Amino acid sequence: MPDAIADFIRHHHADQAAFLARLVTVPSDNPPGDCRPHAEAAATLLEDLGFTVERHAVPGDECRAAGMISAINLVVRRHFGDGPTIALNAHGDVVGPGKGWTHDPYGAEVDDGWMYGRGAAVSKSDFATYAYALLALEAADTPLAGTVELHFTYDEEVGGTIGPKWLLETGVTKPDIAISAGFSYAVVTAHNGCLHLEVEVTGKSAHAAQPETGHDALEAANAILSALYDHRQAFAGIRSGVDGIGAPSMIVGLIEGGINTNVVPDRVTLRLDRRIIPEEDIGSVEADLEAVVARAARKWDGITATVRRVLLARPLVPLPGVERLSGPLVRHASDAFATDVACSGVPLYTDARHYAAAGIPTVLYGAGPAVLTDANAHRADERVRLDDLHKATGVVARALADILAPA
Helix, strand or coil: CCCHHHHHHHHCCCHHHHHHHHHHHHCCEEECECCCCHHHHHHHHHCCCCCCEEECCCCHHHHHHHCCCCCCEEEEECCCCCCCCCCCCCEEEEECCCCCCCHHHHHHHCCCCEEEECCCCCCCCHHHHHHHHHHEEEEEEHCCCCEEEEEEEEHHCCCCCHHHHHHHHHCCCCCCCCEEECCCCEEEECEEEEEEEEEEECCCCCCCCCCHHHHCCCHHHHHHHHHHHHHHHHHCCCCCCCCCCCEEEEEEEEEEEECCEECCCCCCEEEEEEECCCCHHHHHHHHHHHHHHEEEEEEEEEEEEEEEEEEEEECCCCCCCCCHEEEEHHHHHHHCCCCCCCCEEEEECHHHHHHCCCCCCEEEECCCCHHHHHCCCCCCCCCEEEHHHHHHHHHHHHHHHHHCCCC
């Protein structure tokens, strides 16, 4: 069986690379989140491989509530007999390309064995990993007991509520275990959570020639910013016990406000991103930030500051039974990459948490370089090494064969 899997993947190297290239060339930036065209393109590619593809369109009002224009969740099911159902999930939406690229972000150019493009690593690559792993598993023609499902979704960049969470809550799927898209050689069993807060600072406008007649929301917001950054300094002394996660972090990523150059600003909003390690209490983290904002705002006459939660992504922690996934993946990855692959955590957050929140043991594993930074994920010149893609495909196929082996 391992030889049959290896032979299939080797004989389809070019086909798999072409499959990924097509996915990269179809934009799916989120925001703005008009992802229906990419989902339709991906479904057609999967059907060309012989899969039956279920298209689960998310209603427009639910898309808009998630800050998107359109989304279709794709599901493929392959039944091999009575046994567990394992879901393989990757997301097709991506962050915008930004500046600084030396390759076309939608060109899928191959240079020195690397394919470049937005989504080449995160996580259109794992559309290709999982689809071809399933094809390789079928080609091996060995007895199996269970079902493999491919879940290809489109809202990871805005929280995953109309992707995996939607599929689970609407009853479209109920897997027993799940693998979500990965970004490096490691088998990831834990990751950070994330809290997004919006701070709205409100004052009173005035003519720039008479600023004393107003209340400057931007000046107060500056003080709130300083207080938040001072609060952040303590994070270095908080360390997770999970290898690979490190300390909590926080940034203020968006600032908006003001009326005109010659008007005292009456309103400024700040958006902050606070990463939460698995050991932290989410309620305490949020309350501490609200208290920092309130204390800073109280020092300014005529200023009010309100805090609104925009997003909460809970940390991923290992559930009982996760070793059913991690054991085979570690073993086959170590063999394929000729290195000691281990289980670890990562300081980001992913759709995997939605499976875990539903009580489904979940790990992250897929195509990627030895370390995440080599993939340039969310940066210019995002890339994946095609040799790593092919090796990861073999790892997933062999792990599936072990997991679904008849008792």
